[in-house]
Amino acid sequence: MAFETTETVDCDILIIGGGMSGCGAAFEAKFWAGDRRVVLAEKAVIERSGATGEGLSAINCYMGQRYGWNTPEDFVNYVVNDMMGLAREDLVYDVGRHVDNSVHLLEEWGLPIWKQENGQYERIGRWQIPIHGESIKPIAAEPARTALGPENIYERVAITHLLTDDDDPGKIAGALGFSVRDNRFYVFRSPVVIITTGGASNVFRPRSVSEGLGRTWYSVFATGSAYGLMIPAGVEMTQMEHRFVPTRFKDGYGPVGMWFQYFHAKVLNALGDDYTVTRADELGKYEPYGSAIPTPTPLRNHQMFLDIRDGYGPMYMRTDQAMQALSGGDPAKMEQVRNEAWEDFLDMTISQALTWAAQNIAPEETPSEVVLAEPYIMGSHSGEAGAWVSGPEDVTGSGAAPDYFWGYNRMTTIRGLFAAGDGVGAAPHKFSSGSFTEGRIAAKAAVNYLADNPGRPAVTGEQVQGLQQTILAPLATYDRHKGATTAEEINPHYLTPKQGLVRLQKIMDEYGAGASAWYTTNGPTLERGIQLIEMLREDLAHLAARSPHELMRCWELVHRAWVGEAHLRHLLYRQETRWPGYYYRSDYPNLDDANWRVFVNSRYDRAADSWELMTRPYRNLIT
Amino acid sequence: MPTFVDPNTCNACAEEHLGPLCVYICPNDLMALDVVANKGFNQEPDMCSECYACVKLCPQEAIRVRGYADFVPLGALVQPHRTEDGLQWEVVFRDGRRFEFTYQSRTRAAGSVAPYQGFTEDSAADLRNQNLAGDSVWLGVDKLPAPARGRD
Ligand SMILES: Cc1cc2nc3c(=O)[nH]c(=O)nc-3n(C[C@H](O)[C@H](O)[C@H](O)COP(=O)(O)OP(=O)(O)OC[C@H]3O[C@@H](n4cnc5c(N)ncnc54)[C@H](O)[C@@H]3O)c2cc1C
Ligand code: SF4
Ligand code: SF4
Secondary structure: OOOOEEEEEEOOEEEEOOOHHHHHHHHHHHHHHOOOOEEEEEOOOOOOOOOOOOOEEEEOOOOOHHHOOOOHHHHHHHHHHHOOOOOOHHHHHHHHHHHHHHHHHHHHOOOOEOEOOOOOEOOOOOOOEEEEEOOHHHHHHHHHHHHHOHHHEEEOEEEEEEEEEOOEEEEEEEEEEEEOOOOEEEEEEOOEEEEOOOOEOOOOOOOOOOHHHHOOOOOOOOEOHHHHHHHHHOOOEEOOOOOEOOEEEOOOOOOOHHHHHOOOOOEEOOOOOOHHHHOHHHHHHHOOHHHOOOOOHHHHHHHHHHHHHOOOOOEEEOHHHHHHHHHOOOHHHHHHHHHHHHHHHHOOOHHHHHHHHHOOOOOOOOOEEEEEOOOEEOOOOOOOOEEOOOOOHHHHOOOOOHHHOOOOOOEOOOEOEEEOHHHEOOOOOOHHHHHHHHHHHHHHHHHHHHHHOOOOOOOOHHHHHHHHHHHHHHHHHHHHHHHHOOOOOOOOOOEOHHHHHHHHHHHHHHHOOOHHHOOEEOHHHHHHHHHHHHHHHHHHHHEOOOOHHHHHHHHHHHHHHHHHHHHHHHHHHOOOOOOOOOOEEOOOOOOOHHHHOEEEEEEEEOOOOEEEEEEEEOOOOOO | OOEEEOOOOOOOOOOOOOOOHHHHHOOOOOEEEEOOOOEEEEOOHHHOOOOOHHHHHOOOOOEEEOOOOOOOOOOOEEEEEEOOOEEEEEEEOOOOOEEEEEEEOOOOOOOOOOOOOOOOOOOOOOOOOOOOOOHHHHOOOOOOOOOOOOOO
């Protein structure tokens, strides 16, 4: 029998996840917490874990306050427009005012940032600075590891459930998980928990379904765990209907930002037309956001979507024209541009470089296909799904916005439970630097909470043992039933995690406005999807695992399924099409600012197994 | 595949105190050691993001990537080689064209950072304000911005 050993870890602050925001949280928590015990639990190894493990070619959130480039207010204006009117101004402002500190520290810790001749950082766009970022993750991880001390970092421990206080389910008490290496079950008991477990890929059926299942755009390691841990614990979530549909180089998902903003390349359709020109009138349907500068990302997607739907593809990024124009016939300049172009992929999306090499694409000669990908759900990049959290006191406190503030910055609706990065909703465009910063913001607030709320959480063996049995059940299910057939994968008593994943992806794609449904759905389709996903949730009680590795896959799937279900329910609730280019409600095809410029929130009630959906008002705290 | 291990080059990290380094580092728990053959292998290739973490770390350069069968034609190679402060990339096209790119990864050696050096914030006196640790040195402006109140 596996997992005979149970290790109980008592600490004062537990950080779950050691990605960008988790490393930021660890670094900041230890500074303020002094000799209180701060522990980090991570399913991989923090030097390469999470969405930035592969590296980055740019930091996409930097104000440049010291150069006078931008103020946090500018940032709020930009983000609110890009999100078609919906983002929490207090949270976005807070990231904006703090983020430069983190970027300067990353540089100090060894991150090479490109410079202009005048010594200032080079710029790609208004908020983006280019970096030699292959090692951004080990660079961000080092101070976290040093600050906490290696003995307080529990790696290869997958967290599956949160614990709430026995006497008060509105209060956090810790978390449970298991090691995929040393056969140990872990009980973390902590009065403060910070969730930083990242966004969700592979909820929708991706465009490549065999080996290419791993080449999702958002990292395949992003299993929706931030949401999958919080939703079943009863945390109020916001904007779970939001998704991001990235325009990316086809199949390898290479980024396009550098090509548009730095190399000034254009995407042209098969007729040689530029959809931003031929579809310019389309923007007028979505005012006031249609005339915002820059054009919001969903609207640019929408223009391209119309071209593809009407049969004008393939769409080509004219890398050839852009590189020829930039080099102006100078071989030395071409050499430099070629170096920069390949670095963009080799620093961050190496697969795209391999795809180019294998398809004989030299970008200075051959244009490259771009497509709209499948939808992704996250809260730190261009998405805004996540927990509804309390804002910063000096922006939202003192009665300025009672429904935005309940005492501690980035605290969720469960006391003592904080979130950051992809886990925080309505606060998009944080990216790597902003997520690291939000982890820091949450950690400092968490130390404040701890100072005001001394005392240990109450956790009985009963709660732990009940959940432990549930967590390990897939191993027992496999053992009990494996003999029922001559082919173990086809078994009437269980599903493998891969089978369950494919089922989730099919439901989401076909009912939840996925790529194969042209990103379109309606009320009855969503209702049917919800029926099917409820059955999937029942079937997930019959997952089977043959090893700790597969057991981790089982719980990743459960987390993804929570994301999928919340997404469908939120899509159904919001009766408008706010983000054309991301999804379309055929029964409510218009943007409806009069009724729907509000946040859609939800809470799952475990005891009643029911969902409550509601709206929260938009507050112009900055704009 | 996507990553695969050359059986003639992998030595199972016989000398490494962390054990097989590919197994140690893979963010998705894919690399495993085949205990019979005593070689590393990818146990779940369709969950590999080709992030190259294992490729970059393997002391023997025994790990390569064969692009996803779904859409990558055969015959190309993208292989990093470690340099003192970065990586040198060897890129070979299907048609045989060959490029080399070298990029820096870091400006200071790993392990040389003292986390809170020079910070002037006081962990007790400054706990309740809005400043983050190190603001006085690293924010880049004298004062943390605060918005005008009561706009709503
Ligand atoms: C393809 C891609 C390109 C990007 N490009 C850029 C860019 O150019 N510039 C930029 O600034 N930003 C970029 N980003 C965004 C940036 O990577 C994210 O915003 C940031 O990493 C989010 O931080 P996070 O801490 O929320 O999540 P992550 O950094 O993903 O960290 C989540 C962590 O939680 C761990 N974890 C997950 N589940 C569990 C569990 N159940 N138990 C224990 N641990 C768990 C994971 O292993 C991981 O370490 C990009 C992201 C992607 C995916
Ligand atoms: S890191 Fe390289 S040498 Fe070590 S076990 Fe893996 S493949 Fe073999
Ligand atoms: S390339 Fe990345 S995901 Fe694939 S096996 Fe190596 S470390 Fe794991």
